[in-house]
Amino acid sequence: MSVRVIAYSTSANLGSGFDILSLAHTAFKDEIIIEENKEKNKIEIESNDRIPLQIEKNSAGLAAKMLLQDKGIDRGIKIKIKKGIPFGLGLGSSGASAAASVLGINELFDLKLSKNDLVKYAMLGEQASSGSPHPDNVAASIFGGIVSVSSVSPVRVVEIPVNLDFNILLIVPEGQKEGKTKKAREMLPNQISLSKYVNNSRYLSSFLLGIIKGDKELVRMGLNDDIVEVAREPLFPYYKKIKEIALKNDAVGSCVSGAGPSILILYDNDTNLDKIKKEAYDVCSSYDVKCNFIEAKLAEGAKHERLN
Ligand SMILES: Nc1ncnc2c1ncn2[C@@H]1O[C@H](COP(=O)(O)OP(=O)(O)OP(=O)(O)O)[C@@H](O)[C@H]1O
Numbered sequence: 001m002s003v004r005v006i007a008y009s010t011s012a013n014l015g016s017g018f019d020i021l022s023l024a025h026t027a028f029k030d031e032i033i034i035e036e037n038k039e040k041n042k043i044e045i046e047s048n049d050r051i052p053l054q055i056e057k058n059s060a061g062l063a064a065k066m067l068l069q070d071k072g073i074d075r076g077i078k079i080k081i082k083k084g085i086p087f088g089l090g091l092g093s094s095g096a097s098a099a100a101s102v103l104g105i106n107e108l109f110d111l112k113l114s115k116n117d118l119v120k121y122a123m124l125g126e127q128a129s130s131g132s133p134h135p136d137n138v139a140a141s142i143f144g145g146i147v148s149v150s151s152v153s154p155v156r157v158v159e160i161p162v163n164l165d166f167n168i169l170l171i172v173p174e175g176q177k178e179g180k181t182k183k184a185r186e187m188l189p190n191q192i193s194l195s196k197y198v199n200n201s202r203y204l205s206s207f208l209l210g211i212i213k214g215d216k217e218l219v220r221m222g223l224n225d226d227i228v229e230v231a232r233e234p235l236f237p238y239y240k241k242i243k244e245i246a247l248k249n250d251a252v253g254s255c256v257s258g259a260g261p262s263i264l265i266l267y268d269n270d271t272n273l274d275k276i277k278k279e280a281y282d283v284c285s286s287y288d289v290k291c292n293f294i295e296a297k298l299a300e301g302a303k304h305e306r307l308n
């Protein structure tokens, strides 16, 4: 028996929601096939992309290992990963593979795990890619839409009711970097001032209330971050200018996608999208970066189908 799983790309953080907020989009998707391996206790990984195939270095492999170990399952599996989400660009690539892997195993062995449990194991897979088990990307990949990770021990993910009409534009620079999220996390401060904490809390509450109440102004005010985006600025030097362009052209708002270097723009019918693309392209070029523009919508959570 084998199971095919599709999991979508995600943009984590959404301004000040570092390791808390994330949204799933239709921009890219990974497809994973999980099948039983004849050899007991053996996890094998295949992929069409140049990602590590060792279990502990692959987010899908490590998540699978942790889940099988924890459930005392000694049967072996093969994980075939067809990457559609480019990695190292802040698009939740490693998270989507980990999410798909645990969902596939859940179906293959009929484990009846809740979505929160799937997140619990999938986030452990992120240790392989970024050195830390951050939950936001995997939570959005599993649940879909916009999510908030309210607790990690135990895992509790809340789906945010979305009452605002918007579409998604991703500005994705060419050139993938190995271990980017790991490095980006090492750039973060250990301590922050009280005033930054207060400002960031204001952003976070504004974003959530804006999405739930359908208030564009609140979402725009909320899509900001005085701590993490600021500390990582060297990774995306074009961001400030692109954000200015987006807001000037009536976008709902803009922030860094995950750990960057991709930029997320939310837009609606009032937004001059063509102008944003043209001016943002020029900004990227002025930094010698070729940027691609991907339009997307909110995506649903990871889906599976049994193949035989
Ligand atoms: N299944 C996987 N899919 C993608 N990348 C993987 C996978 N397993 C291991 N990796 C490694 O993890 C790293 C992924 O990079 P990174 O965490 O920077 O990207 P990302 O997951 O797309 O970004 P972000 O977490 O910021 O959204 C790369 O070095 C890649 O080789």
Ligand SMILES: N[C@@H](CCO)C(=O)O
Pocket: 012, 013, 018, 019, 020, 090, 091, 092, 134, 136, 137, 181, 184, 185, 257, 258, 259
């Ligand atoms: N919250 C994580 C997301 C990585 O995509 C970070 O910013 O490091």
